[in-house]
Amino acid sequence: MRRPPWLPMFLAALALAGAALLSLASGPVGIPPGRVLRLLCAWATGHKESGIDALIIVQIRLPRIILGGLVGAGLAAAGTAFQAILRNPLADPYVIGVSAGAGLGAAIGISLGLDLAFLGLSTIPLFAFIGALLTVALVYSLARINGRISMSSLLLCGVAVGAFLTACISLLLVFYRRNLDEVVFWLMGGLSGRGWRQVWYTAPYILIGLVVVRLLARDLNLMILGEENAAHFGVNATRTRNIILAVGSLLAAASVAASGVIGFVGLMIPHMSRLMVGSDHRRLLPFSAVFGAAFLVAADTIARVALAPMDMPVGVITALCGGPFFLWILRHGGRRRDA
């Protein structure tokens, strides 16, 4: 019995909508889902709905959920693309050091007080992006031995450089103690206190990144056969790899700038997505983006609610829930898929 091909995507979208609705409804102030929907409709159609509920939904919870969705989608798509070009299931922005680079870039920006608005966009994502890109370039050139890149050396260099950069962030914090709280809070990875401003300065980067990655889906399909094979089919492998490294860094940097370093999503979501929809990136990338968004929104909801009124960093939840779920999928999904 063959599943219709649209079914997984439909389910993922449904999960995202469900997670978003649940997240909007839950919190210290409980608002029933029916009322949430009515308030949202009113807001969307331009009716000014006053009242505390409307404010909570529209000004506090909605931007946080949208931002969570963007970050989840960005990290998942970046992980999917990295895993394809590096042909390694362990590759994700966190493992190859890009997240740490973005973190250091952003930390420098914050510490030097350079959070300026530039063309309506915050400069912090820019700093994070520069940090991420420099890290990719560094890791890449370190892993290049005699003009060839061994994937294991790339991962090892990534881990080493990531550890080094994390130490640099700590050092920076020692020197700029007055920013300690701000930076640490941000680094722990969380969405608390994020509002529309962060949504506006994160969304363009993530959306552009997602579009570019999706445009290269067919190239990525061939890249998993290996760069040389891909070249035989007419893929400009070097160009594709460089674009993906840059765009993946952009996605990771925007996510890190918005919500700090959230591990695990970029590693886990692509895997689970692949088990569900297969390796064709034309389906895999959109699916894993939506799935990643749903996952992070759900995780953030738990982070808000579980120890309320305390707000946990969402990174803790992604690892706590994601880890066991991931292992379960790995063991069971693998057996079923060829039946």
Added chain:
Amino acid sequence: MLEVREINFSYTPGSPVLRNLSLKVNRGEVLAVLGANGSGKSTLLNLMAGTARPQSGRVLIGQTDLERLSRRSLAKRIAVVPQSELGESLFTVREIVMLGRYPWQGYLARESEEDKAAVDTAMSATGLSALADRRVNSLSGGERQRVQMALALAQKTPVLLLDEPTTYLDIKRQIELLDLIAAGDRGGRTVIMIMHDLNLAAAYADRLALLADGGILALGTPGEVLTARNLAEAFGITVDVMHGANGRPNVVLHAMKRRVTADGPLIHLVGGGGTAANLIPELASGGYRVSLGVINQGDLDAAVADEWGVETVLDPPASPVSAAAAERCLGMMLAAEAVVVANVPFGRGNLDNLRLVLRVCGLGHKVLVINEDAIGVRDFAGGEAAAIMGSLLAAGACEIKHWQMAAEVLPDMLQRPTSMTPRSPSAMISVPNGAE
């Protein structure tokens, strides 16, 4: 169709992999590229595929230089089935074969009817239709190999390059695969494949190119290329070349490195230049102990002797017989129960070998000379070789016309009592000085 013109290529400066190599492949032909490991086969294939660029020389498809084609337009003309595996993925067979359509598709375009038809054809040609919805990583090694073939077929190119396509397959699957790509109706496709199996190459290829040391050692029909001499030079192996029922050569390998464990009579061979290459296996496998000399290092006979564990007196390459070697060889000849002189061309450099034979002959030792060609045409020593040969025959040496007869004649010879006495005083005159 595909032409390689005076190509030079090296990975590191100073150690060329391909040297001034030229090769023209005709439209619709099947060319098998043979050669030992490191002979440059794979490099040649990479150059033909456009994934490597020659340092000098050109690779042309039709009239177009590969360097002038984009990767995509190259992929519309040349498909490659590499040796490397497809790697792990969760593609279904149909999805992965569809990847072969990449060069024909736009960035966001949906799969066209033409794409689907090409994929269906490729899958049914490779017998994968029933597996279309299976995930690739649940397939066996042989099935995966067929998937790689199907990918290249879906590419619908006029030229197909294959790097050892039969590596992971059992013999039946090898034949099936070669039937698919190289036999019957290929739709005018030109096929170039690197192969290790000489007989499969002979059976399926229109022409063979035998590579050695970065150049083409032999190029032509299987019959022209697969000769014992060419194979000995390219691979350092000894073979018999038979003629198969299909009119194509069939190579029988002397597979194992066999040490001579026989304890039969000791025979000393005088060879050189490959003239003993057939005799050594013949005698050694016939139970004789064999010694050989004097020959130069690097001589084909030396390689064969080494393979068979034959004790050999060697001199440095391209030097005349030295006094020390001559003395050792004389000792060997005296220890042997018979001396066999192969169909060797004699010049100043190796004439001393013949003088040694004459000397032991004069001492009453048994000598068998193989004169496949008249001594006159092999005498590059101004008539001296012919003179000594005359003396040998006069002194009672046996003469045969074909090396194959040696095994028949030797038992008789060895049974005869050594009644011959030294007679002609001329037998004593030409002994080399050093051997005294």
